[in-house]
Amino acid sequence: MAGNKEYRTKQRELIEAFFQKKGEQHVTADEILQFLKNNDTPVSKSTVYRYLDKLQELGKVRKYTIEEGVGSCYQYVEENHSCKEHYHMKCLQCGKLYHISCSLMNGIAEHVYQKHDFVIDSSKTVFYGVCGDCRRENV
Amino acid sequence: MAGNKEYRTKQRELIEAFFQKKGEQHVTADEILQFLKNNDTPVSKSTVYRYLDKLQELGKVRKYTIEEGVGSCYQYVEENHSCKEHYHMKCLQCGKLYHISCSLMNGIAEHVYQKHDFVIDSSKTVFYGVCGDCRRENV
DNA sequence: TTGCGTGCAAAGGTTTTGCATGGCA
DNA sequence: TGCCATGCAAAACCTTTGCACGCAA
Numbered sequence: 001m002a003g004n005k006e007y008r009t010k011q012r013e014l015i016e017a018f019f020q021k022k023g024e025q026h027v028t029a030d031e032i033l034q035f036l037k038n039n040d041t042p043v044s045k046s047t048v049y050r051y052l053d054k055l056q057e058l059g060k061v062r063k064y065t066i067e068e069g070v071g072s073c074y075q076y077v078e079e080n081h082s083c084k085e086h087y088h089m090k091c092l093q094c095g096k097l098y099h100i101s102c103s104l105m106n107g108i109a110e111h112v113y114q115k116h117d118f119v120i121d122s123s124k125t126v127f128y129g130v131c132g133d134c135r136r137e138n139v
Numbered sequence: 140m141a142g143n144k145e146y147r148t149k150q151r152e153l154i155e156a157f158f159q160k161k162g163e164q165h166v167t168a169d170e171i172l173q174f175l176k177n178n179d180t181p182v183s184k185s186t187v188y189r190y191l192d193k194l195q196e197l198g199k200v201r202k203y204t205i206e207e208g209v210g211s212c213y214q215y216v217e218e219n220h221s222c223k224e225h226y227h228m229k230c231l232q233c234g235k236l237y238h239i240s241c242s243l244m245n246g247i248a249e250h251v252y253q254k255h256d257f258v259i260d261s262s263k264t265v266f267y268g269v270c271g272d273c274r275r276e277n278v
Numbered sequence: 279t280t281g282c283g284t285g286c287a288a289a290g291g292t293t294t295t296g297c298a299t300g301g302c303a
Numbered sequence: 304t305g306c307c308a309t310g311c312a313a314a315a316c317c318t319t320t321g322c323a324c325g326c327a328a
Contacts, residue, residue: 007302007307029292044310049293051308071292089257100255108247116239117271118228124267132256146282146327168317183285188318190283210317 011043015051019061019076026064026073026097062123064088087122091131098131150182154190158200158215165203165212165234203229203265226261230270237270 018032029048036043052074055061064073086101087108109120157171168187175182191213194200203212214236225240226247248259 005303005305005307009302009308011309045292046294046311047309089251089255089259091257092260092263098255098257100251100257102254104250104254105247108244111243112228112239112266112268115241115243116228116237118230118237118239118266118268119270119274120228120266120268121231124231125265127251127257127259128263129251129257129259135258144280144282144328148283148327150284184317185286185319186284 010041011047012051014041014043015048016055019074022076024075024099026075028071028073030071064123087125087127089127089129089131091134092128093130093134096131096133100127149180150186151190153180153182154187158213161215163214163236165214165229165236167210167212169210201263226264226266228266228268228270230273231267232269232273235270235272239266 014036015032018035019027029045029052032048033043033045052061052063056063056074060077062075062077064075086099087105089098089100090096091098109122112118112120153175154171157174158166168184168191171187172182172184191200191202195202195213199216201214201216203214212234225238226244228237228239229235230237248261251257251259
């Protein structure tokens with residue numbers, strides 16, 4: 001038959017707990033690994049990656065590829081704000097990643113769709129520039 | 140002294156020729172490797188990656204990370220169209236690159252600066268999504 | 279001749295996979 | 304008990320690096 005059982009295991013609970021703790025922050029596979037190792041509850045790489053894939057399929061997590069040499073980022077999708085759209089801004093100097101979500105920014109996708117015939121995938125779109133902190137430091 | 144010599148070699152000419160041929164399409168390191176190998180003018184991986192880095196530094200090529208398992212994409216920057224004042228939209232399906240410039244889009248940078256304390260570098264920012272042509276084809 | 283560019287192979291990092299074992303239901 | 308999930312190690316991937324040799328100027 002269609003063997004689609006899903007087991008609830010300790011490892012999966014730990015991984016989800018880490019995501020909950022991080023809220024809407026981005027998390028890398030390695031951060032999960034390290035955190036669990038430091039808490040004396042190590043989980044293997046394969047398990048993390050496999051479960052990350054599964055969570056992504058289920059729509060509970062989004063996957064981003066922002067910079068290379070660092071690995072992909074994963075972000076937990078809260079049940080309640082599942083459709084919350086937002087963009088990322090990455091500072092080219094300090095490398096920090098910011099989230100922006102406001103009415104103007106959230107209207108961009110609609111505008112671009114209406115006027116430019118293009119459907120934006122905000123999860124893959126990153127604004128590059130320089131953040132305020134770095135700008136002030138540079139003076 | 141400031142030993143900043145730049146040699147013009149056969150390998151570099153071949154790589155640039157490939158970019159020229161591809162126009163504004165995106166290209167992966169592997170595509171360059173394969174194309175040159177099929178043309179009986181193989182070039183080593185190291186050379187491709189090293190020259191790609193150099194081209195990027197010189198601003199002749201832009202580097203994007205779109206999907207993984209595929210590697211990074213590189214796009215040739217035509218000398219004449221300096222794409223400074225507007226944004227790019229890249230279709231994730233056909234790889235085509237579109238330019239958008241309109242009052243609303245051009246106001247984004249100002250808004251983000253005023254409200255989010257971040258200076259956008261529009262030349263490095265790319266909107267990812269699906270273009271109208273591909274969307275209609277998918278139906 | 280000078281010193282930048284190249285090729286090869288090895289190393290680097292992240293992610294995937296095969297297989298035997300473990301553990302949920 | 305039946306399967307799914309796990310862990311380990313090895314492999315697969317893309318990319319970078321060290322070193323000796325080649326080649327443009």
